[in-house]
Amino acid sequence: MKMTVLYYTKTGNTKAAAEMIVEGMKRVDGIEAKAFSIENIDEDWAKSSKCIVLGSPIYVSSVCAAVKNWLDGSCKKYDLAGKLGGAFATADYLHGGGDLGIRLILDHMMVYGMMTYSGGSAYGKPVIHLGPVALNHHLEESKDTFLSYGERMATKTKEIFEK
Secondary structure (H helix, E strand, C coil), X not given: CEEEEEECCCCCHHHHHHHHHHHHHCCCCCCEEEEEECCCCCHHHHHHCCEEEEEEEEECCEECHHHHHHHHCHHHHHCCCCCEEXXXXXXXXXXXXXXXXXXXXXXXXXXXXXXXXCCECCCCCCCECCCCEEEHHHCHHHHHHHHHHHHHHHHHHXXXXXX
16 A cells, blocks of 8 residues: 655755655555655646655644645645645744644645545654654654654554555
8 A cells, every 4th residue: 555755855854854754654464655845746646546645844833835836736636625734844943833733734735525534642652643744954863753642643544544
């Protein structure tokens, strides 16, 4: 079962976080997962994926312009309706708006007919209410959270779509 993690990155931090999520997804048997920059997406892979997770660096308490533009336009060609969706962010500051950026992504996904998921507190720690946020200078400290998030997204995707 295919899964896609999309991201925009300027410094490489959001890409690193995306790769951690992919690593977590691949812990689940039967999952094939790949990460792509929103500037270079394998269209066929994304269209055939049952789950798409999108990540953004946070600027001024919101997603970056590239992610917002993608959500407002070209994302529509990836047949999002009916897929499972999730979101993550990287930020410079603990209270810099990572949750607001994630919420914006999830809101757009729901408008496009996606089901959104994070696992919430159902699995205990790490508790991931909306999606994981990593501080740019502390990515390694967040690795277990991003791995867990990827594994939870893959497990739920299989539960929903496996026949």
